Amino acid sequence: MSSTRGVMIFAEQTGGVVHPVANELLGKGREIADTLGVELSAVLCGHCMEQEAQELIYRGADNVYLFDNEALASFDIMNYRANIVALVEETKPDIFLLGATPIGRSLGPRLAAALNTGLTADCTSLEVDDEGHLVQIRPAFSGNILAHIKTETRPQMATVRYKIMQSLPRDVERQGHIVRPSLTIGEPLARLSKVPTDVEKQIGVSEAEVIVCGGRGLKKPEDLVMLKELADALGGVVGCSKPLVDSGWMDKEHLVGFSGNTVRPRVYFAVGVSGSSQHLIGMRTSERIIAINSDPTADIFQVADYSIVGDLYEIVPRLTAALRESRERDRTAGSVCS
Amino acid sequence: MNRIVVAVKQVPDMERVKFDTVAGRVDRSSAPGVVNPVDLHALEAAMRIRDDHGGEVVAISMGPQQAESALKECLARGADRVVLLADKAFAGADTWATSYTLASAIKKLGGCDLVVCGEKTVDGDTGQVGPETAEWLGIPHVNYVREIVSVDGRLKALCDMSDGLYLAEVTLPALITVTRKAHRPRYATPQRIYAAVDASIEKWGAAELADVATSDNFGLRGSPTRLTRVVVPPVEGRKGEWIRGAPDEVVATLLAKLETGGIL
Numbered sequence: 001m002s003s004t005r006g007v008m009i010f011a012e013q014t015g016g017v018v019h020p021v022a023n024e025l026l027g028k029g030r031e032i033a034d035t036l037g038v039e040l041s042a043v044l045c046g047h048c049m050e051q052e053a054q055e056l057i058y059r060g061a062d063n064v065y066l067f068d069n070e071a072l073a074s075f076d077i078m079n080y081r082a083n084i085v086a087l088v089e090e091t092k093p094d095i096f097l098l099g100a101t102p103i104g105r106s107l108g109p110r111l112a113a114a115l116n117t118g119l120t121a122d123c124t125s126l127e128v129d130d131e132g133h134l135v136q137i138r139p140a141f142s143g144n145i146l147a148h149i150k151t152e153t154r155p156q157m158a159t160v161r162y163k164i165m166q167s168l169p170r171d172v173e174r175q176g177h178i179v180r181p182s183l184t185i186g187e188p189l190a191r192l193s194k195v196p197t198d199v200e201k202q203i204g205v206s207e208a209e210v211i212v213c214g215g216r217g218l219k220k221p222e223d224l225v226m227l228k229e230l231a232d233a234l235g236g237v238v239g240c241s242k243p244l245v246d247s248g249w250m251d252k253e254h255l256v257g258f259s260g261n262t263v264r265p266r267v268y269f270a271v272g273v274s275g276s277s278q279h280l281i282g283m284r285t286s287e288r289i290i291a292i293n294s295d296p297t298a299d300i301f302q303v304a305d306y307s308i309v310g311d312l313y314e315i316v317p318r319l320t321a322a323l324r325e326s327r328e329r330d331r332t333a334g335s336v337c338s
Numbered sequence: 339m340n341r342i343v344v345a346v347k348q349v350p351d352m353e354r355v356k357f358d359t360v361a362g363r364v365d366r367s368s369a370p371g372v373v374n375p376v377d378l379h380a381l382e383a384a385m386r387i388r389d390d391h392g393g394e395v396v397a398i399s400m401g402p403q404q405a406e407s408a409l410k411e412c413l414a415r416g417a418d419r420v421v422l423l424a425d426k427a428f429a430g431a432d433t434w435a436t437s438y439t440l441a442s443a444i445k446k447l448g449g450c451d452l453v454v455c456g457e458k459t460v461d462g463d464t465g466q467v468g469p470e471t472a473e474w475l476g477i478p479h480v481n482y483v484r485e486i487v488s489v490d491g492r493l494k495a496l497c498d499m500s501d502g503l504y505l506a507e508v509t510l511p512a513l514i515t516v517t518r519k520a521h522r523p524r525y526a527t528p529q530r531i532y533a534a535v536d537a538s539i540e541k542w543g544a545a546e547l548a549d550v551a552t553s554d555n556f557g558l559r560g561s562p563t564r565l566t567r568v569v570v571p572p573v574e575g576r577k578g579e580w581i582r583g584a585p586d587e588v589v590a591t592l593l594a595k596l597e598t599g600g601i602l
Contacts, residue, residue, distance in 0.1 A: 019500075081473075144570070145570055152563070153562040234602070259353050290596075308582075
């Protein structure tokens with residue numbers, strides 16, 4: 001096994017499919033490894049995943065350490081942990097990155113404690129300073145500040161938020177090695193099995209691409225239907241601000257704000273939301289923000305891209321109708337062409 | 339069940355706390371401290387297991403003296419015993435040193451059958467302390483538990499992973515972290531509140547943990563990570579465009595902007 005200190009990433013898989021965050025980690029990892037002049041490795045635990053290991057090379061890895069065993073086919077915290085700790089102790093990478101996914105967030109802390117090293121959660125940016133140390137940058141207090149963190153021990157470990165880093169294009173000319181280290185397999189102490197559900201997992205506000213958020217400007221709970229219709233026309237979900245949870249109109253899981261969900265959708269509609277600081281903190285990093293409010297001095301307008309002062313009861317139904325119409329038009333146009 | 343430990347943290351009340359956007363930090367004096375909300379779900383999960391299977395529920399917290407009030411709330415809600423880990427030596431700890439200290443306290447208690455933690459705290463927001471504590475204790479863990487199904491030597495629970503719902507079966511002793519979907523916290527009874535107000539809280543410092551821990555690992559000194567800089571990002575360049583007119587005009591203008599901007 002190579003003893004080169006380098007950059008190592010954890011490539012997680014579920015059901016034999018590698019999570020796309022692995023390619024993003026390889027993209028960023030390649031950049032860091034090239035800056036430092038070291039090798040980039042990936043570690044993959046699974047069963048019969050030679051082809052997937054090869055794909056990781058096409059995406060930037062110099063080495064892929066493949067732990068191949070039936071017992072590793074699905075996530076097994078203790079067996080994953082034992083093998084990866086042994087690998088890190090032997091290969092001594094300087095940097096070890098994981099995706100900030102449920103699996104990465106479960107495994108990362110255990111590895112860090114076992115390896116007596118630090119771990120920074122949920123990084124959105126990674127840099128290398130002049131001395132070659134990894135600067136781990138993470139938003140804290142819902143993105144109100146960016147904390148720069150360095151690790152005094154090795155490896156420098158971080159979980160990295162999904163959909164932030166850039167993957168490299170797949171390059172089948174890229175050469176690399178697949179290494180199969182020796183395995184340790186113990187009794188599965190924590191077994192996970194997927195629960196088959198008829199219903200698709202409902203997209204929640206924290207994952208939605210489009211959110212229509214209602215606030216105190218709504219007069220009665222039935223009016224939420226109007227927001228649901230707008231959300232449906234946009235392919236999004238309905239969220240709400242604190243007053244609607246307090247009055248029992250919606251469950252807390254739909255709450256957008258510091259005490260509820262921090263969201264970052266592509267498009268955020270704030271409908272009748274005044275914009276308390278607690279609310280703004282939870283949504284202000286959305287890509288595009290559209291605010292509809294009857295009060296021109298409402299704080300929500302301070303973070304909006306498009307500000308509409310008006311009666312939401314006049315605007316929302318018209319917007320929904322116009323969106324449906326435009327979709328209908330596209331469909332008809334499509335059918336003419338085909 | 340002999341003992342179930344719940345690890346809780348006192349955090350600022352996020353509904354009321356003010357942000358110093360210039361210095362880039364929360365002004366902790368602007369709001370009272372409360373129990374990290376999801377930790378109450380952890381406490382509830384632990385108490386339900388105790389109610390069905392016996393044993394004691396011990397809530398532990400690392401924090402300043404004021405964190406006593408968080409533990410008093412745990413007593414009022416039904417914890418059997420609480421221990422505050424308070425010492426200047428514990429201050430400035432990152433997740434590595436925090437989990438080391440919590441795990442040391444659990445060892446000092448004489449171990450336990452189950453540790454229950456909240457998924458993460460609203461202030462630190464890392465979600466790392468639970469799994470790191472499990473590692474120090476050398477026990478398996480399961481994250482994101484939304485419901486405990488059964489307990490009998492093994493614990494079965496439903497947990498939310500990114501691709502859906504999973505059934506976890508974990509051998510005890512173990513650690514679980516729960517989400518806000520798990521077990522709605524019960525209210526404190528007036529009798530318990532009165533009792534908790536007057537309760538004297540057991541406090542342990544570095545000296546009490548000396549036989550189970552190395553003091554070099556506590557607090558800032560033991561922490562492998564360092565916060566080197568805090569940057570307050572400028573509010574991203576917003577277009578800040580006002581769209582005015584009659585409702586129909588407004589809708590037409592907005593739609594045109596969204597479509598040409600490739601937003602929809």
